[in-house]
Structure formats: structure tokens, C-alpha cells
Amino acid sequence: MAGRQDTAVTRDRILETARELFGANTYRASSMREIAARLGIAKPSLYHHFSSKAEILEQLLEAPIEALGAAVEAAAGEPDADEARRRLLRDCIAVMITHQDVMRLLLRDASIYSDDSMQLVGTVVATVDRATAILAGPGADWRRRLRAAQAFAAATDPVGRFPDAPVEALREALFLGAMAILDLD
Missing domain, CATH: 1.10.10.60 (Homeodomain-like)
Incomplete structure (x- = not known):
């Protein structure tokens, strides 16, 4: 033992x-x-x-990527489209903040993108695509899909840039910014 x-x-x-x-x-x-x-x-x-070093990277990123996927799937199950959007943003922001140090690697370190990490990158891209589709809503035109992509990026990408921000204030600011892009209350 x-x-x-x-x-x-x-x-x-x-x-x-x-x-x-x-x-x-x-x-x-x-x-x-x-x-x-x-x-x-x-x-x-x-x-x-x-x-390998790639296996270490996979272990570091596995939990947050799985948590993002779970957040996206939970939002997809919401019957109300606006509530699905709110839930997706809140839950994805929570994952990003919880795993801030590791997600900073994913968002800011281009050197992690190599042949060794292609499966991992594919999973992330599929998760982001699914999140963007939920934010855009069914039958969205290209402008709505663009706004959805901008909102998801606004909710997740800045997390690693503000390690000194108070967590709750950061969470709220990210959420409100993404909601504003989507024109939601």
C-alpha cells in the first residue's frame, strides 16, 4: 500500500x-x-x-479538458437556449479559473502544439466548436456564429492574463463581457 x-x-x-x-x-x-x-x-x-514529456503534458491538461467537455455537454442538455448559454459560460469560466495555471499553457504556449499533442488539440478544438454552436443557437447565420466564437473567447482566453485578479470579480467580469457580446442580460 x-x-x-x-x-x-x-x-x-x-x-x-x-x-x-x-x-x-x-x-x-x-x-x-x-x-x-x-x-x-x-x-x-x-x-x-x-x-515522455508529452505524457506529462497530457496528464496536466486531461482534467481541465474533460471538465470543459462536461460543462459543454451539460449546457447542451438545457431546454432553454438562453439558460444553456448562461450555464455554458458560467461553467466554462469556472473550469478555466479552477485550472488557471494549466489552461494558461493551453492558451499562451504555442510550443505545446506538436505532433505529440494532436489528439489533445483535436479534443480541445471539438469542445470549443461545440461550445460555440451552443452559444450561437440552432440555425445561426455566420454573424451569430461569429458573435458566439467571440463570446467564448472573451469568457475563456483572458483567464491566464489575470492571475492577480480576485477570483469572484474575474469570474463576474468574464461572464458579463461574454454576455454583452451575445446581447444577453
Whole structure:
């Protein structure tokens, strides 16, 4: 039992260290050697837990991307279109704020986009497309779809730029800005 617990603690430490390094140096500029050195472990020990830097990135992004997908699907189940839009924005903003450090990588570090991350990127693109469709509503013309894309970006993209903002104030400002773009109360 202790062995599994030690493994879980080590994996968590690796993920936290990688998140810090990726955030400070970019994904591409951070190496497995640097992660291992920062942890004070041998590089082969690091490979015991993760087969590659790409696998570490996937683990970091997995939970927030799944949470975004769940938020989008929950909103899709709302019978009232305006309530679906409100719920989608609130829930997606909540995910972005909860996972602010990791989502900053997704939104601000172009080096994460490589052949190793194409499946992950595909999932994100599909989630954003689904969110935009919900915000636009059924049968939307290109202008409404454009407004929906702008609203989703306004609700999610700025999160990583304001790590010092009070959480509730940031949440409210993002929501109100996106709602204004959609012309919703």
C-alpha cells in the first residue's frame, strides 16, 4: 500500500514541477532532465512514472479538458437556449479559473502544439466548436456564429492574463463581457 502511495505522491510532484517549469520556460524549453534535476531524482526514475514529456503534458491538461467537455455537454442538455448559454459560460469560466495555471499553457504556449499533442488539440478544438454552436443557437447565420466564437473567447482566453485578479470579480467580469457580446442580460 505504501508503495502505491509513494508512487502517487511522486507522480503528483512530477506534475507540479513540470507545470511550474512549463509555465516559466515554455513546454518546449523545459526538459525531462530539468524536471528530474529540480525534483532531485535520476532521469530514469522520471521515466518510470512518465514515458515522455508529452505524457506529462497530457496528464496536466486531461482534467481541465474533460471538465470543459462536461460543462459543454451539460449546457447542451438545457431546454432553454438562453439558460444553456448562461450555464455554458458560467461553467466554462469556472473550469478555466479552477485550472488557471494549466489552461494558461493551453492558451499562451504555442510550443505545446506538436505532433505529440494532436489528439489533445483535436479534443480541445471539438469542445470549443461545440461550445460555440451552443452559444450561437440552432440555425445561426455566420454573424451569430461569429458573435458566439467571440463570446467564448472573451469568457475563456483572458483567464491566464489575470492571475492577480480576485477570483469572484474575474469570474463576474468574464461572464458579463461574454454576455454583452451575445446581447444577453
